Amino acid sequence: MMSVIRIDTTDKHIINLASIVSGARSILYKKVDLLAYDCDGFTIHKHLPKAVVFPKNTAEVSQIVKYCSENKLPFLARGAGTGLSGGAIPINGEVIISMVRMKKLISVDLENRQAVVEPGFVNLKLTNSISDKGYYYAPDPSSQYCCTIGGNVAENAGGAHCLKYGVTTNHILGLEVVLPNGEIIEIGKNGVLDEPGYDLLGLLTGSEGTLGIVTKITVRILKNPEGKQTVLAYFDRVEDGSQAVSDIISAGIVPAALEMMDKTAIEAVEAAAFPVGHPKDIEAVLLIEVDGIAAGIDEQINQIVKVCKKRNVREVRAAKDEEERGRWWANRKTGFGAMGAISPDYLVQDGVIPRSKLPEVLRKIAQISGESGLRIANIFHAGDGNLHPLVLFDARKPGEIEKALEAGSQCLKACADVGGTITGEHGVGIEKREEMRFVFKEEEILAQTNIREVFNPDNLLNAGKLFPTPGRCVEIKKEMKA
Amino acid sequence: MNVKEKQDLQCYSTLGNYLWRDPPQESKWADCVHCGMCLESCPTYEQTGEEQHSPRGRVYLIKAVAEGKLDVDEHFASPVFSCLDCRACTTACPVDIDVGGLIEEARGQIRQAIPLKGWKGAVNKFFLHGVFPHHNRLRSLGGLLRFYQKSGMQKVVRKTKLINIMPQHLTEMESIMPEVKGSIRKKFTSEIKAKSETKHKVAMLTGCVMDVFFSDINESTINVLTRNGNDVSIPKNQTCCGALHVHAGDREMGRKLAKQNIEAFENEEKVIVNAAGCGCMMKEYSELFRDEPEWKERAEQFEEKVVDVSKYLHDTGYEKPKAKMNMRITYHDACHLAHGQGVRKEPREILLDIPGVEMVQMPNADRCCGSAGIYNITNPEMADAVLKSKMENVPDDVEMISMGNPGCMMQMALGVQKYGRNQKIVHTVQLLDWAYQKEEGDLNDVSY
Numbered sequence: 001m002m003s004v005i006r007i008d009t010t011d012k013h014i015i016n017l018a019s020i021v022s023g024a025r026s027i028l029y030k031k032v033d034l035l036a037y038d039c040d041g042f043t044i045h046k047h048l049p050k051a052v053v054f055p056k057n058t059a060e061v062s063q064i065v066k067y068c069s070e071n072k073l074p075f076l077a078r079g080a081g082t083g084l085s086g087g088a089i090p091i092n093g094e095v096i097i098s099m100v101r102m103k104k105l106i107s108v109d110l111e112n113r114q115a116v117v118e119p120g121f122v123n124l125k126l127t128n129s130i131s132d133k134g135y136y137y138a139p140d141p142s143s144q145y146c147c148t149i150g151g152n153v154a155e156n157a158g159g160a161h162c163l164k165y166g167v168t169t170n171h172i173l174g175l176e177v178v179l180p181n182g183e184i185i186e187i188g189k190n191g192v193l194d195e196p197g198y199d200l201l202g203l204l205t206g207s208e209g210t211l212g213i214v215t216k217i218t219v220r221i222l223k224n225p226e227g228k229q230t231v232l233a234y235f236d237r238v239e240d241g242s243q244a245v246s247d248i249i250s251a252g253i254v255p256a257a258l259e260m261m262d263k264t265a266i267e268a269v270e271a272a273a274f275p276v277g278h279p280k281d282i283e284a285v286l287l288i289e290v291d292g293i294a295a296g297i298d299e300q301i302n303q304i305v306k307v308c309k310k311r312n313v314r315e316v317r318a319a320k321d322e323e324e325r326g327r328w329w330a331n332r333k334t335g336f337g338a339m340g341a342i343s344p345d346y347l348v349q350d351g352v353i354p355r356s357k358l359p360e361v362l363r364k365i366a367q368i369s370g371e372s373g374l375r376i377a378n379i380f381h382a383g384d385g386n387l388h389p390l391v392l393f394d395a396r397k398p399g400e401i402e403k404a405l406e407a408g409s410q411c412l413k414a415c416a417d418v419g420g421t422i423t424g425e426h427g428v429g430i431e432k433r434e435e436m437r438f439v440f441k442e443e444e445i446l447a448q449t450n451i452r453e454v455f456n457p458d459n460l461l462n463a464g465k466l467f468p469t470p471g472r473c474v475e476i477k478k479e480m481k482a
Numbered sequence: 483m484n485v486k487e488k489q490d491l492q493c494y495s496t497l498g499n500y501l502w503r504d505p506p507q508e509s510k511w512a513d514c515v516h517c518g519m520c521l522e523s524c525p526t527y528e529q530t531g532e533e534q535h536s537p538r539g540r541v542y543l544i545k546a547v548a549e550g551k552l553d554v555d556e557h558f559a560s561p562v563f564s565c566l567d568c569r570a571c572t573t574a575c576p577v578d579i580d581v582g583g584l585i586e587e588a589r590g591q592i593r594q595a596i597p598l599k600g601w602k603g604a605v606n607k608f609f610l611h612g613v614f615p616h617h618n619r620l621r622s623l624g625g626l627l628r629f630y631q632k633s634g635m636q637k638v639v640r641k642t643k644l645i646n647i648m649p650q651h652l653t654e655m656e657s658i659m660p661e662v663k664g665s666i667r668k669k670f671t672s673e674i675k676a677k678s679e680t681k682h683k684v685a686m687l688t689g690c691v692m693d694v695f696f697s698d699i700n701e702s703t704i705n706v707l708t709r710n711g712n713d714v715s716i717p718k719n720q721t722c723c724g725a726l727h728v729h730a731g732d733r734e735m736g737r738k739l740a741k742q743n744i745e746a747f748e749n750e751e752k753v754i755v756n757a758a759g760c761g762c763m764m765k766e767y768s769e770l771f772r773d774e775p776e777w778k779e780r781a782e783q784f785e786e787k788v789v790d791v792s793k794y795l796h797d798t799g800y801e802k803p804k805a806k807m808n809m810r811i812t813y814h815d816a817c818h819l820a821h822g823q824g825v826r827k828e829p830r831e832i833l834l835d836i837p838g839v840e841m842v843q844m845p846n847a848d849r850c851c852g853s854a855g856i857y858n859i860t861n862p863e864m865a866d867a868v869l870k871s872k873m874e875n876v877p878d879d880v881e882m883i884s885m886g887n888p889g890c891m892m893q894m895a896l897g898v899q900k901y902g903r904n905q906k907i908v909h910t911v912q913l914l915d916w917a918y919q920k921e922e923g924d925l926n927d928v929s930y
Contacts, residue, residue: 025532030557031552031557032534032543032558033534035543035552036534037533039516041517043515054532080521082517082518098531103531143517143519146519146520146522273576273578274576337515337577339515345515346515
């Protein structure tokens, strides 16, 4: 299976693309191979790509892009395909440029605390390669075991520890990018912070693969904190848990992570592969981690325990060792996948709200759940108000997909209505295109698509993502329902 | 198709484009939400980066056939047969999807839709039907091999470069072929008594390949069991566990062998296994009898009795050896022990209980070595790529690599030879046995 495949098709584009990419099995074009690429972590919308190509270096990416652009073939970049908003789904029958074989760690510069990676390099592997020297890469999306840093840049991925350390954009120092015409540019040269001129790094990071294809990334790496402690707190009432979150932040503590799961989420993680024995009858569990200079840790933990007690916590305890801490995090980080244990399908939303509105929004979500007849679990980065309502449904039942989409959309509306927004870290993709209207006016969307046109004038690169198409939104709704 | 065949077909439910008995089960993939947490655990995805060669992709395609979107044909067979069946994905999966089980069921369908033809079919049939299930024939073949090794033929063949006629990967396999030794089943015809007071009575699976190529490991197993108060019986009617057949999609033969073993061990309380692959298979016999309730029940009772030798010793207690062995070793987790049976700490604890053994941790110790039953013979290029990654993780400064599966032992021996390493490959119970022997003064210049 590693051997070079014979190209047995008369499609001239396939033949020409195959001649660009070197090496064994660097293009897929048969249905059975393509089917595995018809969706990503967002499974509601599916479409077969025209082909999947596997470039090995920037030059090959550039040539593929140039070919697609000259021949008006739609194309997009894909990493591990773990995205949750459909950013890598080839809805226009795109040529998928898979970045997973560009997976080298190019260099590590401990002195200047930066590393250079290829886009297909897996997030967690970076931390694993430098942890023995006492360093790590901070952004830690739950999918960090397998998601690529290239994909993280596209989505501006967040994670549990982004409360204290910031999301991906705060850790990107430089990018090499292939523009949609095939031109290769470098921004943020040598990882120097704050280059004069417009913040192009900021623009590219989180552009969801609509402005260019990242082929090399310079990231910031951090020194491991001297001390670390993790606390688990069980609450009988969601309101108390939410209030404790607000109180912890108000007390001036900045935890590295401050996570919350509600009753339905607890049911799922406990039924799945990494249970830790959370009581079944509690309404909320908080997972709180503090890190920093060893001397201050105990004091912060005491303060957190005090706050939790004030808010009627049923039980609060610190991890007794690294092993227990690891189990708590595995339980939390596999939370989305764990939904499979209690529901055939799920749809995860990604709203952001002011922390103080947490109880109000949770009540609203419970109401949406009641009205739609679908269960909604809540897993969230409570510290930064990033909610992940997980709408549980069964795609085999007629009408349930539409109901789930509608319920998800209403959850986002609830977030936007209290002054929040529709995505914290998963991106807009296909999923939340229409919901962009909850937070942007038509002119504001137009202003942004104008920026896209500067980079991607023919809109061949990942078209139909991130923004609703003016005037076509009704059709898209129909297409989604078909 | 005659009337009888038609009736047979109607008896068993089919599913989408799966037209034969025993199709992949919907309940096995129902929990998969396509999250992708399995991707990095998969050796073939690591090598190819192709999602159809990843657990998530394979499950997706298996489901697509059931939904009628794909046919059971050669294109579908490729990702299904490229799987090493290492089960690492099930360990990584947030909801324990039984990818290995789905793969085996899908292979069963593929082999019925497109039976192997030509020399591949002939070789497959010869070994899987003609040799492995028949202890005597395997022994005869072993005898031939022994003749080949002892008579000087091997030297002649190697010297005259006759060996170059064989395909490269078979030549490599030949060069690490373990020396064929005397069969345990021949040597011990009745129950072997515990060395001191009898605490337990156990039965032992001698295995097919194990008893021909690794009979010294079988002997070590008997030694450590009897030393620790176990009477060991070796039921005569036992046969090959059927793992190789089930992995190859021959579930019919798998069922036949399973029934024979279930009967052979019917009156035993424990079935001790020293080959991870066999143990894992035997702990899953009931999967083969989903449409035969009576056998399913018997299989479930049988599964309860099956236990890996390291776990058995760990759970029932063993005497810590007193003699000092003085060696640096590392431990490789056989997939079918770690991912298949959840046995990880037991063998490590046994090894650490041997005085003077210093254990160096192997990074990614539970990553497949590429042996995967006969995968290294059927998919040599991929097996070699996987082996190469494995060998890169073997620490430089160790003398031995310990493990609990014969397939891994052969593959790792190949790795040591091919990549210019110098480690000895040993089975966990061998080290324990040698330590006991040294204690008793029986171990002269250690035979390892």
